[in-house]
Amino acid sequence: MSSTEAWPAGYDRLVLPQVDSTMAEAARRAPTLAGPTWILALEQTAGRGRRGRAWVAPSGNFAATLVMHPAEGASQAALRSFTTALALFDAFVAVTGRAEPFALKWPNDVLLNGGKVAGILLESASNGPNLSFLSVGVGVNLSAAPEAAQLEPGALRPVSLLEETGARVTPEEFLDALAPAFARHEARLTTYGFAPIREAWLARAARLGETITARTGTETVTGIFETVDATGNIVLATPAGRRAIPAADIFF
Numbered sequence: 001m002s003s004t005e006a007w008p009a010g011y012d013r014l015v016l017p018q019v020d021s022t023m024a025e026a027a028r029r030a031p032t033l034a035g036p037t038w039i040l041a042l043e044q045t046a047g048r049g050r051r052g053r054a055w056v057a058p059s060g061n062f063a064a065t066l067v068m069h070p071a072e073g074a075s076q077a078a079l080r081s082f083t084t085a086l087a088l089f090d091a092f093v094a095v096t097g098r099a100e101p102f103a104l105k106w107p108n109d110v111l112l113n114g115g116k117v118a119g120i121l122l123e124s125a126s127n128g129p130n131l132s133f134l135s136v137g138v139g140v141n142l143s144a145a146p147e148a149a150q151l152e153p154g155a156l157r158p159v160s161l162l163e164e165t166g167a168r169v170t171p172e173e174f175l176d177a178l179a180p181a182f183a184r185h186e187a188r189l190t191t192y193g194f195a196p197i198r199e200a201w202l203a204r205a206a207r208l209g210e211t212i213t214a215r216t217g218t219e220t221v222t223g224i225f226e227t228v229d230a231t232g233n234i235v236l237a238t239p240a241g242r243r244a245i246p247a248a249d250i251f252f
């Protein structure tokens with residue numbers, strides 16, 4: 001099964017055999033790119049994950065960064081976590097024909113059968129109130145999941161699309177499914193704002209209504225995952241009241 005959507009108008013694509021990190025490549029190229037551009041690497045030698053972690057991607061996995069120049073500040077730009085997660089969900093449905101094994105984990109992961117199959121990393125640079133560029137990095141375990149020994153204690157079990165579903169998808173095929181899906185959600189965000197994106201994201205959310213733990217840099221908060229608010233914060237109902245948390249790692 002594969003996507004039949006056309007490559008989105010106005011988006012460019014670069015395919016590189018090898019790079020240190022597509023995030024680093026995006027930062028190097030951002031000043032000279034005219035429009036939104038997907039940079040796909042077939043191999044990364046120094047992939048990075050959130051919070052300074054390494055991202056290990058065996059060859060055959062998907063590693064790409066979309067470079068954009070939104071005329072926005074950082075908090076609006078950060079809503080791309082949600083549009084990208086929705087685009088990943090749609091791309092997985094396009095390549096597997098199945099929706100039910102996939103779920104979205106706040107703020108930046110996609111789950112498959114409860115394990116982590118994809119992660120999103122946003123990086124930006126600013127020059128005044130608006131960003132000079134936004135990089136949306138996407139890593140997907142298409143063919144292999146990293147060894148559990150390479151992960152932090154308590155991290156979600158990594159899984160691969162191939163092992164969990166039997167779907168053999170190349171990075172180029174996955175980009176062909178992801179790019180149009182992203183463009184659709186991006187157009188929806190810029191036309192209608194965050195409300196419909198939030199609603200669609202919540203409809204695919206993992207562990208909504210269940211007790212979860214959020215670890216910020218300074219505290220650990222456990223409560224019932226009530227919702228995501230109008231600015232993208234996760235909202236937990238705790239014994240001490242409702243808490244809206246802008247950034248955290250979530251543990252189930």
Ligand SMILES: O=C(O)CCCC[C@@H]1SC[C@@H]2NC(=O)N[C@@H]21
Pocket residue numbers: 020021022023024044046047048049050053055062063064065108109118119120121137138139140
């Ligand atoms: O879950 C995470 O920690 C986010 C992982 C993001 C990994 C991708 S792979 C493509 C892009 N280039 C990188 O160096 N990192 C992101």
